[in-house]
Amino acid sequence: MALNSIYGEILNEHNLRPVHKGRIENPSLVLDGKNPSCGDEITIELRVNDEDVIEDGCFTGSGCAISQASVDMMLDLIIGEKRERALKLYEIFMGMIRGEAGEEETEELDEAMVFKDISHMPARVKCAVLGWRTMREMLDGRLSVE
Amino acid sequence: MALNSIYGEILNEHNLRPVHKGRIENPSLVLDGKNPSCGDEITIELRVNDEDVIEDGCFTGSGCAISQASVDMMLDLIIGEKRERALKLYEIFMGMIRGEAGEEETEELDEAMVFKDISHMPARVKCAVLGWRTMREMLDGRLSVE
């Protein structure tokens, strides 16, 4: 029941008024992420430039508040950052959820820290990490639009 | 544990020294009976004459003391009797095992009355009735040597 602490203003704001929901121009990477256990599906688009900087990003698709808000917060964090930094943030996020990340590190996740206790609701972990997993797969360099 | 009352002199006598184990001349009916749950197998031979009298009978095959003694006692009872009488005895025997036969009727089974309490050992009922079932199938007129 600890989960209810996750629901709240921050989550709602990102769920109801996501900043990054929509399309961007000339994405260099596009990938679908799917949460088989609930049917939620999102598509992430990223534009990464020659210096490996994520210039812009967005998502489309439907899902629960947790998956929608989580991906929106993630995009907040990684847009403008370098590929390595985004992958580092992924590690921190996963570490936080597994309860393995230090407090200092976790602070780097900013608003995404609301998902700290999601592990109390194992069925929802997949929702919270859907966007993050998809992003990591994209930046692992194995996938691109071309 | 009531079963042990079944084991005893009468049963042993028929098991160790069966009167009807062997072969007869010119059987008119021959049938195999099998108890799938334990692999026991017997073959009964009967010679029934034109007046429907069971002139002679015998059995071969292996099995536990209960099935061997039971078929031997059965042959004791039916040899010399008419087909209908044998089928009647079958009904009484089955009735006794189901606990439905009256005491008077049961007396007609003579030594075969030792199986009265076999129902306390359901796994052994099949042994006790193996010969009887086979005999009934033979006399139902559906099977013959020719």
Add this chain to the structure above:
Amino acid sequence: MSQNPYRQDFPVFRNGKYRYMDSAATAQRPDSVIAAEKEFYESMNANPLRGLYELSVMATQAYEEARRAVSGLIGAEPSEIIFTRNATESLNLVAYSYGLTFLHEGDEILTTVMEHHSNMLPWRMVAERTGAVVKYLKPLKDGTIEDSELEEKLTGKTKLVAIGHVSNVLGCENPVRRIADMAHDTGAVVVVDAAQSVPHLKTDVKELGADFLAFSGHKLMGPFGIGVLYGRRDLLEKMPPFLRGGEMIESVTLEGQTWAELPHKFEAGTVNAAGAYGLKAAIEYLNRVGYDNIRRIEDELTGMLMDVLTEYPYVHIQGSEDPSKHNGIVSFTIDGVHPHDISSILDGSGINVRAGHHCAEPLMKHLGVQSTARASLYLYNDEEDVRALSEAIPGIRRVMGL
């Protein structure tokens, strides 16, 4: 009914914490069922069927009594009752044994888009492997299957009809008897998925016209790990065995084997005797309460629930407007709130409802929703449960900032 007299029989409710409304997924178990399994292991535990000693005889008797209890419940002969693990295995047994043997290229299997995956995917497997074709009846949004659908899709080629008795999403009861009559006229066999009906409705295989009927023990308060397949004797007799191994043979040599008589031919390996004994206790409990009482409780509570829910303009109930057509199942959505969030937020108040596609994805698509929240009631639910759920709905919207 202000106090539900049965609730106290269910230990999970004793701490007063849970408002459990997910019985369509699995029921709660009364003390008597839990005690039956315990009693089995403590005083009659042995491997049944082949043992010649007292313990094993008691185990065998317990197991076969359970079979009789099941056959009595649905109007079948004991030898027509096969114990499986769950309804899913029962349906797969029919698919593998009957389907793969008796269906051929060009034959048609008729089912509906509202089936649970367990009554859909086995038939697709049969189709893939035999060259038969699966056709789907499309119901109206309230679950009604129109005659025109049936007349169009049930043809001379239809060899098997697989139909759910009660939908686990809409709660509607399908006209199994009418469909069975039509199917039998064209020579098809009828497989009934009764997972959601046997726990709630008096079910008789002959009255329904079912050639096969499957259900799970755990949805009628029995243990997990025990399910039932009813099969018409003549069909079971001509079918090859499914799982092979101990207990289902008559004799085995290096050259070949012969099969045991029914129902053992279909029960390979050590049986779940304790589970069957627990299921018997569940059936006894169910009979003590009686289907009439179950019906009354479910309909009353469903009515209460639907009355309140329909007053919220942002709540949408799937299926019929008539509570008595829901068999205790109420699937709903809330505008702006994903069903997973509904379920998670309700959990914060100890209210347990399911959310998702309920193993009926094609039905979700047909209804035009991605998923729903589902409250499903059973004989132990009470007005407090329904009130708690009803009153929590506006709060969900609030929590979500709506």
Add this chain to the structure above:
Amino acid sequence: MSQNPYRQDFPVFRNGKYRYMDSAATAQRPDSVIAAEKEFYESMNANPLRGLYELSVMATQAYEEARRAVSGLIGAEPSEIIFTRNATESLNLVAYSYGLTFLHEGDEILTTVMEHHSNMLPWRMVAERTGAVVKYLKPLKDGTIEDSELEEKLTGKTKLVAIGHVSNVLGCENPVRRIADMAHDTGAVVVVDAAQSVPHLKTDVKELGADFLAFSGHKLMGPFGIGVLYGRRDLLEKMPPFLRGGEMIESVTLEGQTWAELPHKFEAGTVNAAGAYGLKAAIEYLNRVGYDNIRRIEDELTGMLMDVLTEYPYVHIQGSEDPSKHNGIVSFTIDGVHPHDISSILDGSGINVRAGHHCAEPLMKHLGVQSTARASLYLYNDEEDVRALSEAIPGIRRVMGL
């Protein structure tokens, strides 16, 4: 060991009535296993996997913890552990899913004449349907499989080797590792029937070289209705699902479906979560006792029993003369007394042994017996059990008038 300290943990022995020596058929259950199932139903009962509320999350955790306990017991990854109903279903799963997909006409399946029917009939089914051929290794009377047999019958055509780890009649342990090494050299996969070994011997799938390994919960003191299949990940991944239905899919549309990830792909329908939780309690109990202790108790009692039995000239023991090669299993015959009568008469003194072909008819024929009586021991047996049995033997002959 004069007093067995574990015996008191088993409620079935508390009335002092039974001298249970049929553990190869099914084990007795300690209090902790019975309590675990009860605890599950009383405090964490819900349908696992899909629930979003606390009860269902607890059920899911209990179920997955059980999977981890099993994987730890046999040295596998949790995702390689599939819960089934029993060893028989595990073996059938491999036969239907792996066998029917990857075996073809002319391929050979190698097994032995000493297999339990559950590790023989599924392979015959595969042979019948694919055109593959089953070949049988013939052991010596004590169970030894000679190298010459293996070299002759394991050929380049052998695609699957199905071998029991411990015989349920002779008690002998087969050289699985050696056979697996040879089989892998020719490119065959190795299926190990570990129903009789996991309860008694530390078993590690990697050390054994098993590609698949099957066993039943009920033989290691767990509940009925829960069994295990281990499968090597890469094999499981390329195999099609077996049973189809709820919980084993990723998504379903009218056009097709995709499967869930391992191990769920092979677990269709509602899982037996309470059974798995009970099995976990059984594994914990087994680990508390320790395989070393089990070994010691079994070997000591087997030695005692065989010492006495060999003194009766009319008693004949099947298998090795070395008690430590029996894994607690002693099959025997008595001249002039049918094994069924042995078992029935012993039952009169509360002594429980099995009699029959032990689901191994071809082995019976190979040994030249129609059936045997079998005493099988486990960690809760004590000297009193063995003494009672030993001393009852002459009485059996007496009762039979010999």
